[in-house]
Amino acid sequence: MRLPLQGQPYAACEETEFIKMFFQSLHHFGDYILLQKRIFTVPDRWSEFFRRFIDEAGSLIIGSIAIVVTISLFIGAVITIQTQLNVSSPLLPAYTVGLVTRDTLLLEFSSSIMCLLLAGKIGSNIASEIGTMRVTEQIDALDIMGVNSANYLILPKIAAMVVFIPVLVVFSMAAGLFGGYLVASFTSIIPASRYIYGLQSYFTEYYIWYTIIKSFFFAFVISSVASYFGYKVRGGALEVGKASTDSVVVSSVTILLLDVILTKLLLQ
């Protein structure tokens, strides 16, 4: 924080810093929008776009399946145990555990929390990859050749993320519910049949669509924000690291903010 000048109160100094930060954020936002304009153009070569799309889907998405399934499996199991602890009342039927586990996973965990995790894993990967290409002049080389570097590098990543993150989210739901089933099967906290009955009770199909719709938005945020921070890197390795961290922070906050807005719009 900047120290106040002689005779300047602390509050005024902080206010100046706040205004500066506000304008910096506006500047970044404007830059981000202009970058989207360069990204969303017709690719120079569709064959090259599809080749890169497949590559990105392989490296970003396939490489994340194991971590998504593992985390979801354990979280599903934990939610089941904790729900059972909190609703162990003779007034509530045993199947409530399955019902609450299902709704928790479907409504919040598999989309929002999973995308927060992916913002860390995939987002930092994208930002550091593009950032390294920037500092080693590979992006300049593309621009000099007349290739729209933003479109060539970023569009396949965004497309792969928007198409396949919802698939990962579906995997996450299935793995989470299965984690709860394993707990019910191998412990005596709730009979497995009650758990399954709970999963089927009062089921609202729309919740799945709600989760998938949210994940489209989150996938776009993760890939486009990370790409922006990577693409705008200036300097060296230190700045690439900073861009990677900044991309995770900004994507996470944006995901949470969008989560509130989308929940309000889609569920009420």
Added chain:
Amino acid sequence: MIEVKNIFKSFDGKPVLRDISAQFHTGKTNLIIGKSGSGKTVLMKSIVGLIKPDSGHVLYDGKDFLGMSENDVKALRCEIGMLFQGSALFDSLTVLENVMFPLKMFTRQSAAEREKRARFCLERVNLTGADRQFPSEISGGMQKRVAIARAIALNPKYLFCDEPNSGLDPQTSILIDELVRDITREYNITTIINTHDMSSVLGIGDNIIFLNQGEKEWVGTSNDIYTSTNEKLNDFIFASNLFKTVKEYIDHKND
């Protein structure tokens, strides 16, 4: 021919290029030389369009680059090859794929034709047998040669080299210089090299522009350097003991 007219550029109010006008001739190796921070890279990046100058004109064979439409710029870019300081090869592609890349993006050639052309370019830079290796698996000198092969793959009319000798040993450095000079003459290209390597300056400088603190200080050929009376140029060129000794020897011989 490339011509720059009255180029001005400043960053955060600090002038980096001041009223630079110069001509870069076809079929010749045109060198931009100067100390670190003299504005060489900014001038080169302004010419290729990576940096937009505050004012001035960049003319490619008489056509103003800064006033061109997006499509014209794209067409012109296919006629430009560039060798970057760090080679800037694509890490994820093999040597052969790197050279084939511009052909893939900008020609309708079949895969076999592209490969044939890429192999020809690699042979032209005396690099065979490394086509299946990745850039990280080959030496710095080989990387530069791959970058030259990639730069000439589309038969460019203009070739830009940003410090082509940096990080290379003197012998490899001379090989790269000779390669660039030979390619320039063979294909009648307008080549602009940005360097502070004295052996390049004296060896291949057909047309040399010396920048000092963002201003054009001197223009001439490598032969003119020995007889130049420009103090700033002499201070720069003959800063090293080796070149100082050569200069003294030549002066002594002339006396």
